[in-house]
Amino acid sequence: MSKRDPLLTVKNLKTYFYTNEGVIPSVDGVSFQINKGEIVALVGESGCGKSVTSLSILGLIDSPGKIVDGSILFGDHDLIHLSNKEKRRLRGNEISMIFQEPLTALNPVFSVGHQIQEAILVHQAISKEKAKEKSIELLRRVGIADPKRVFKEFPHSLSGGMRQRVMIAMALSSNPKLMIADEPTTALDVTIQAQILGILKGITETLGTSILLITHDLGVVAEVADRVIVMYAGQIVEETDVFTLFQSPQHPYTKALLNSSPKMDLIHEKLEAIEGTVPSPLNMPYGCRFQPRCRFAVDDCKHIVPPLKGSNRHMIRCLLTDEVNEFEVKTCKKHLKAY
Ligand SMILES: Nc1ncnc2c1ncn2[C@@H]1O[C@H](COP(=O)(O)OP(=O)(O)O)[C@@H](O)[C@H]1O
Ligand SMILES: [Mg+2]
Known part of the structure; x- marks a missing residue:
């Protein structure tokens, strides 16, 4: 993905919660890499599994949660298989964390x-x-x-x-070599938010610290991230560099997120809310998990589980990438004619 060396490699991570109501696949086969000196943003609506992903890396998943599959490679270690003592040592040293509400920490x-x-x-x-x-x-x-x-x-x-x-x-x-910042600016007003993001960016530039920045806010992503991972219902649906994400988002969910983001001055049209609701984690739709809310969905989307595919530079989990683009082009032309 980048010429830089990998620092953290997450492969096929599955973290499930075994509740009385049933099994919740909060993180369901997530793979990504963070390179040295890079800021990677993990974005998606509330409940899509961002915090559970970070807590899995930090070794902080407690019962009824359990990492059921995958690996988290950091240096020579698979973090999943460290003892509790080794996990604590790593958390205090090489990996540190920043949360939304510093008062609790x-x-x-x-x-x-x-x-x-x-x-x-x-x-x-x-x-x-x-x-x-x-x-x-x-x-x-x-x-x-x-x-x-x-x-x-x-x-x-x-x-x-x-x-x-x-x-x-x-x-x-x-x-630390890696800082995990979970919604670090969500509780702050916009001016202060920009200052904090500036500090994080400065840290990466001067100290070479890598940052996993978790946010539901695409404005934050645009400000600081090098690379972006978009999550939906426990899975990655799109991953690419920040410019490509804003210039040519491919997944219908990413497009919907961009259209509904209030802080993006790139978007001058009326903001749309994303139609429908996030699926119940106890009852994930078969096929594509976004399909019930997707305006492009066809019958196949209900039956076929789309793989995450594409090039190293741009990965998308959608059966219809070409068709979606085709449709976009047609609708754009239609809009143009109207003016
Ligand atoms: N302690 C828990 N017990 C049961 N379910 C949980 C627990 N923590 C998280 N989950 C489930 O995991 C899903 C992902 O949560 P989380 O990673 O916190 O979302 P977010 O993307 O908002 O950070 C949630 O929808 C929730 O159903
Ligand atoms: Mg969270």
């Missing part, structure tokens, strides 16, 4: 500086004084102008944006 009774300092001391055999200096340096790196003052602040006295910066500083304290 920060301890309210300690200053933010103290918490970053402690995180550094866990990983590095240095003096407290040195760790403090490094903490201040990390706070500066995430765009905090007065890091010495913020070092002494408590989490609740900071704004949402500042707290998220502190979380990023903390996530950086172990010099």
Whole structure:
């Protein structure tokens, strides 16, 4: 996909939840790669399996959930088969995470500086004084102008944006190779969101850290991602580089997502909601999972499970890619005539 070296390779990952109501195939045969120094966005509507994918990588799937198949290769290790102790070690060191709500991850009774300092001391055999200096340096790196003052602040006295910066500083304290950011800007207003995304991009550029950025917001994707993976109902339906995704999306679901995205100034037409609802995970439609909502669907889509296919640069899970494009061209021409 890229000339860069792979850092993380997920192959045929299946994470299911065994509930009283039945088996939920939250992640159902997902394969992708994250290369060194790359920002990969995982997008899709709520409930499509984005967080379960990231929790699977982090080794944080608990009962009734279980990884039932696949591999997650990181360096020489298959993360699925590590012991709990090894998983914890990896989470604190080489892979770090940032969540939507930093308050749940920060301890309210300690200053933010103290918490970053402690995180550094866990990983590095240095003096407290040195760790403090490094903490201040990390706070500066995430765009905090007065890091010495913020070092002494408590989490609740900071704004949402500042707290998220502190979380990023903390996530950086172990010099991770991979950061997983699950909806890191969803709770923030647009200006602050753009600043946080700028910081993430800067981290990748200066430190070479890879980022798996989980979001339901295509505006966020356009801002920072190198490559995009679109998920629907537990499966990848399209994967390509960010330019191709916005210039020539192929899967009907991606097209619908783009049409319904409120922040895309690329789209001047009236926004459409995606018709229909996400299928019940307990009762996935046969054939293509998007077929009940797809305006292009034909009979075959109900009977044939579409494989994810295409070139390394652009993968699509749709039986009708050519027909869909043909149709688009015709409708575009029709629109043109009307003007
Ligand atoms: N602890 C759980 N128990 C049962 N089902 C779960 C659990 N966590 C997630 N799921 C199921 O997995 C699906 C994917 O969830 P998730 O990955 O959190 O979605 P999102 O894409 O919004 O992050 C959900 O629709 C839900 O049905
Ligand atoms: Mg989620």
